[in-house]
Amino acid sequence: MAREDAMTRPAVVIDNGTGWTKMGFARNVRPSHVIPTCVAANGATTSGKMMDDLDVAIGREAMALSASREVRWPIRHGTVENWEDMERFWQASVCRYLRCDPEDHYFLLTEPPLNPPENREYTAEIFFESFNVPGLYIGVQAALALAASIASKKQSQYASALTGTVIDIGDGVTHIIPVSDGYVLGSSIKSVPLAGRDLTTFVQYLMRERGEKIPPEDAMEVARKVKEDHCYVCKDMVKEFLAHERKPGEHVVQINGTRGKTGEKWSADVGYERFLAPEVFFNPEIYSSDYITPLPELVHQAIASSPIDTRRNLYGNIVLSGGSTMFKGFGKRIKRDVKRLVDERIAATTKGGTLTSKEVDVEVVTHNFQRTAVWFGGSVLASTPGFYSSCVSKADYEEHGANIVRQNPVFRGI
Ligand SMILES: Nc1ncnc2c1ncn2[C@@H]1O[C@H](COP(=O)(O)OP(=O)(O)OP(=O)(O)O)[C@@H](O)[C@H]1O
Ligand SMILES: [Mg+2]
Structure with missing residues (x-):
């Protein structure tokens, strides 16, 4: 396949997250597949022998085999930790889900902020040497999420050429990433290994403590559903407690299920969680x-530690990304709390003096693509005419070696 032919085909866009992989072809609005980022090894691997790649199950198929096989998650807190499993996962994603020949397509992959450069090199080795792709672009998730908010036409008036603060909360990690003019402000990033998976664990814990009768084998999955379908962000935790106590009937919802093993029916209440x-x-x-x-507070710290001339735009264009930002009321609460912190700071610096400071606007952008914002941003970027020339080509890779992917050219084509 000539490189030029590959340029006429849509690029493959894959966003591998700790919990979920979003994959599909550029020019689409949504990924064609969203599957758990896990691999089920067969018996041979656990006893030390190589697994036959045809025998690799990934995603939901892998999870369904958990009784008989070891299920492994190659990404932890956003970063690839098991490269052999990751390669198997990519291989199966391309061949069995996207059903394309990797030699025929350019690829856009994503990486967390502050990804070690060696990880970019390992990725390039796999894609150029094992999969023989004609070209590769590895985009920073936050920059792609910003691109998504611009493409969704929901950016605030402050959004200018890829400037904003991205709050990306997925399954395994929370990142706050100030981006100025497409550049990630690395030293201002805040990162916490608390995210959606912890919230699921917390829901499970609260329901178990209250004695809700959920079959233990389904408890995690039920807790995840409860979280995604029934949780919301309140304005004030104490007041919300009182409201629940006063009128439980208005706040408690009942969920029902059937035990897989026995067919027995169960029901449970969902309340404070x-x-x-x-x-x-x-x-x-x-x-x-x-x-x-x-x-x-982390958002405020991240912006306050960014260069002074960028701060106004960073407060004015806070962009949400990742499944765990989808709770009802999340954006409003962030806006209110960040605004309070900014106002307190302004009041503290001007107190007692003649100094006055201009009000700072805080805007939080929410849009329909939050769950797959990173993927959508990748799809948008990979659909622009400048994309192919921004990629590292196979020829570049062969000439310069894996070193060439240590830094991506900054992409400004949106
Ligand atoms: N509607 C929803 N409300 C709340 N949480 C949700 C919703 N939909 C999905 N989630 C949660 O979002 C998380 C998955 O989000 P996402 O796909 O962005 O994570 P990821 O990319 O796999 O992880 P990371 O970015 O941390 O590596 C899961 O914990 C999931 O339960
Ligand atoms: Mg993610």
Whole structure:
């Protein structure tokens, strides 16, 4: 396949997350497949022999085999940790889900902020040497999420050429990433290993403590559904408690299920966990003793440590990305709490003096593509005419070696 032919085909876009992989072809609005980022090894691997790649199950198929096989998750807190499994996962994703020949397509992959350069090199080795792709672009997730908000036409008036603060909360990690003119402001990034998976664990814990009768083998999956379908961000935790106590009938929802093994029916109440789970972001001490800084405070710190001339635009264009930002009320609460912190700071610096400071606007952008914002941003970027020439080509790779992917050219084509 000539390189020019590959340029006429849509690029493959894959966003591998700790919990979920989003994959599909550029020019689409949504990924064609969203599957768990896991691999089921067969018996041979656990006894030390190589697994036959045809025998690799990934995603939901892998999870369905958990009774007989070891299920492994190659990404932890956003970063690839098991490269052999990751390669198997990519291989199966391309051949069995996207059903394309990797030699025929350019690829856009994503990486977390501050990804070690060696990880980019390992990725390039796999894609150029094992899969023989004609070209590769590895985009930073935050920059892609910003591109998505611009493409969704929902950016605030402050959004200018890829400037904004991205709050990306997925399954395994929370990142706050100030981006100025397409450049990630690396030293201002805040990162916390608390995210959606912890919220699921918390829901499960709260329901178990209350004695809800959920079959233990389904408890995690039920907790995830409860979190995604019934949780919301409240305005004030204490007031919300009182409201639940006063009128439980208005706040408690009942869920029902059937036990897979026996067909027995069960039902359970969902109450305080509806607002307590996402409250972990705002009052983290209710869940963790290690990470106790509230998310709005982290956002404020990240922006306050960025160059002074960027701050106004960073406060004015806070962009949400990742499945765990989808809770009802999340954007409003972030906006209110960050605004309070900014106002307090302004009041403290001007107090007692003649100094006055201009009000700072805080805007939080929410849009329909939050769950797959990174993927959508990748799809948009890979659909622009400048994309192919921004990629590292196979010829570049062969001439310069894996070193060439240590840095991507900054892409400004949107
Ligand atoms: N509607 C929803 N409300 C709340 N949480 C949700 C919703 N939909 C999905 N989630 C949660 O979002 C998480 C998955 O989000 P996402 O796909 O962005 O994560 P990821 O990319 O796999 O992880 P990471 O970015 O941390 O590596 C899961 O914890 C999932 O339960
Ligand atoms: Mg992610």
